[in-house]
Amino acid sequence: MKKSINLINERVRDGNARVVTADEMPGIVAELGEQETLREVDVVTTGTFGAMCSSGAFFNFGHAEPPIRMERIWLNDVEAYGGLAAVDTYIGATQQSTTREDQYGGAHVIEDFIAGKSVELRAMSRGTDCYPRRTITTDLLLEHLNQAIMCNPRNAYQRYNAAINTTDRVLHTYMGMLLPNSGNITFSGAGVLNPLSNDPKLRMIGCGVPIFLGGAQGMVVGEGTQHSSAGGFGTLMVTGNMKEMSQDYVRAATMQGYGVTLYIGVGIPIPVVDLDVVRSTAVRDEDIAVDLLDYGIPSRNRPAIRKVNYAELRSGIVEVNGEEIRTSSLSSYRKAKDVAETLKSWVEQGRMTLVLPTRPINPESKVKPMHESVHGPRVLDIMDKRVVSIGETEEIRAAAQKLLKGETNHLPVINSNGLLVGIVTTYDISKAVANPGKATLVRDIMKKKVVTTTQDEPVDIAVQKLERHNISAMPVVDRDMHVIAMLTAIDLGKLIGGRWLK
Amino acid sequence: MKLLVNFSRKAGQKPIIAQVVKETGVLINVERAIIDSSEGEALIDIPDESCKIVKEKMANLGATVRVLEHGIILDETECVDCGACVSVCPHEVFYLDDQWVIHVREGRCVLCGRCMDACPHHALYHKDDF
Numbered sequence: 155m156k157k158s159i160n161l162i163n164e165r166v167r168d169g170n171a172r173v174v175t176a177d178e179m180p181g182i183v184a185e186l187g188e189q190e191t192l193r194e195v196d197v198v199t200t201g202t203f204g205a206m207c208s209s210g211a212f213f214n215f216g217h218a219e220p221p222i223r224m225e226r227i228w229l230n231d232v233e234a235y236g237g238l239a240a241v242d243t244y245i246g247a248t249q250q251s252t253t254r255e256d257q258y259g260g261a262h263v264i265e266d267f268i269a270g271k272s273v274e275l276r277a278m279s280r281g282t283d284c285y286p287r288r289t290i291t292t293d294l295l296l297e298h299l300n301q302a303i304m305c306n307p308r309n310a311y312q313r314y315n316a317a318i319n320t321t322d323r324v325l326h327t328y329m330g331m332l333l334p335n336s337g338n339i340t341f342s343g344a345g346v347l348n349p350l351s352n353d354p355k356l357r358m359i360g361c362g363v364p365i366f367l368g369g370a371q372g373m374v375v376g377e378g379t380q381h382s383s384a385g386g387f388g389t390l391m392v393t394g395n396m397k398e399m400s401q402d403y404v405r406a407a408t409m410q411g412y413g414v415t416l417y418i419g420v421g422i423p424i425p426v427v428d429l430d431v432v433r434s435t436a437v438r439d440e441d442i443a444v445d446l447l448d449y450g451i452p453s454r455n456r457p458a459i460r461k462v463n464y465a466e467l468r469s470g471i472v473e474v475n476g477e478e479i480r481t482s483s484l485s486s487y488r489k490a491k492d493v494a495e496t497l498k499s500w501v502e503q504g505r506m507t508l509v510l511p512t513r514p515i516n517p518e519s520k521v522k523p524m525h526e527s528v529h530g531p532r533v534l535d536i537m538d539k540r541v542v543s544i545g546e547t548e549e550i551r552a553a554a555q556k557l558l559k560g561e562t563n564h565l566p567v568i569n570s571n572g573l574l575v576g577i578v579t580t581y582d583i584s585k586a587v588a589n590p591g592k593a594t595l596v597r598d599i600m601k602k603k604v605v606t607t608t609q610d611e612p613v614d615i616a617v618q619k620l621e622r623h624n625i626s627a628m629p630v631v632d633r634d635m636h637v638i639a640m641l642t643a644i645d646l647g648k649l650i651g652g653r654w655l656k
Numbered sequence: 657m658k659l660l661v662n663f664s665r666k667a668g669q670k671p672i673i674a675q676v677v678k679e680t681g682v683l684i685n686v687e688r689a690i691i692d693s694s695e696g697e698a699l700i701d702i703p704d705e706s707c708k709i710v711k712e713k714m715a716n717l718g719a720t721v722r723v724l725e726h727g728i729i730l731d732e733t734e735c736v737d738c739g740a741c742v743s744v745c746p747h748e749v750f751y752l753d754d755q756w757v758i759h760v761r762e763g764r765c766v767l768c769g770r771c772m773d774a775c776p777h778h779a780l781y782h783k784d785d786f
Binding site: 204331333340407481486 | 737738739743755756770773776
């Protein structure tokens with residue numbers, strides 16, 4: 155049995171359509187069976203409400219007198235794109251204010267406009283024969299703009315990997331605050347209510363499909379950037395009229411230590427035209443699995459600690475290596491449900507009819523990493539291979555002599571097997587000499603907790619380590635903890651004027 | 657009742673909290689303390705009825721004592737009920753109810769302030785400015 159979109163829309167227009175939210179579907183299918191559900195249910199509404207960094211809006215301000223072709227543009231001190239002619243611009247949600255840093259950004263401009271607040275436009279131009287004006291400053295309300303079209307390149311992620319931190323310091327990430335030593339887990343996404351999780355093959359969700367966007371009736375433009383539905387990480391590009399949006403569903407936010415982002419509500423109605431739709435919308439939180447990634451590893455390829463599903467994440471506790479770890483959602487399930495319910499009422503009242511995709515989105519698409527034609531410098535490229543080290547059982551005096559002779563301030567300390575066990579600096583030696591006590595051997599005064607790097611580590615990561623620990627050098631070790639070189643602040647000078655600056 | 661006690665080393669290296677426990681017999685629960693070479697701050701929890709005597713004794717020993725009336729406060733107009741605060745709180749002050757709405761168990765709060773950093777929406781604040 156199949157049901158045509160026309161039949162469904164007839165019922166919608168007559169106010170007779172049976173509309174349910176996606177979280178109700180697993181129960182309905184379990185109770186009625188697939189066939190009966192197909193007969194009974196006409197539309198399933200979905201919803202999600204979370205941080206969607208890749209969002210923004212096009213504005214047209216209308217022409218000033220005399221007219222200006224705006225080349226640099228700021229809205230409440232947040233820079234907007236000046237490469238669109240005359241009085242058009244695009245403001246990105248994560249762009250930060252030049253005066254208030256991460257406490258105000260593009261997302262706040264968007265929210266302030268929607269909330270009815272006044273926003274200051276400042277713009278500059280070099281002036282042309284047709285656009286003589288060079289500067290403009292004016293206060294604007296949303297109603298003063300000709301168009302305010304939200305257009306978000308990457309929204310409504312199908313699912314998102316959960317985050318944990320195995321290092322010994324707090325991390326501030328776009329996945330929120332991650333406590334040290336696996337102290338918590340953060341996740342994002344509405345699971346059972348998520349639009350793309352209810353149509354992973356993108357049969358009903360595609361170009362031109364009507365959606366809920368920030369409280370307005372919007373539309374799917376097409377596949378989103380970084381769309382990777384082959385691996386279960388589909389995204390959508392969406393658009394909607396900002397003038398019809400509500401602050402209830404558009405909220406600026408700041409992830410401490412990361413920056414500004416926009417929380418937005420997106421919902422998509424899915425017409426129940428066949429059994430495949432019944433099956434895909436019967437998805438449960440338990441069926442949607444993601445990796446739990448260690449954000450302590452500063453790499454694109456973060457290791458997965460384990461697989462975890464949305465039912466576990468939402469329960470508040472996830473077990474990792476026998477330990478119970480508390481979870482935090484970064485997206486709001488209450489708001490996601492609110493979006494799905496609002497969308498449901500729109501369809502029930504006949505305010506939104508359904509449309510099949512005018513063009514399909516590729517369900518087999520896979521995201522690629524960046525092609526890098528020039529690799530950034532690695533520790534290997536600048537490290538100093540002349541290593542002067544000292545044995546842990548040697549006398550402090552011997553260390554002092556080595557430091558002098560080697561013209562260095564840092565001596566890695568090795569044990570009888572030649573492995574790194576500590577480090578002494580000129581400061582440690584001076585201290586030992588100035589305050590003579592019981593210490594006579596290097597191992598008595600060495601620092602045992604040594605910050606190290608490896609030859610393959612990108613210099614940017616190594617520099618972060620030096621800064622974080624407020625040190626000026628560290629040993630470069632191999633897998634077995636043999637010291638193969640030193641990396642010092644002086645070596646960083648090799649980057650300047652070298653081939654890395656082109 | 658929670659009290660915020662500040663003491664400086666100028667007052668001598670007196671074991672203020674221990675002294676007050678000894679003299680009053682009140683069991684003081686130290687919930688949070690930062691003490692360095694020159695000054696210290698401790699958040700203590702005591703039974704309401706002992707507030708007056710503990711406050712007086714501590715003041716006599718050179719400490720400044722302030723009663724903290726409130727724990728962390730949730731601004732419901734800013735909160736979107738995401739839950740970012742839930743797992744970062746060491747005292748499990750926050751929880752989501754069965755409608756996925758955030759609730760605050762204010763009495764458990766020791767005002768460490770961690771949730772204020774973790775909240776993406778600046779929806780958490782405290783009244784006792786300290």
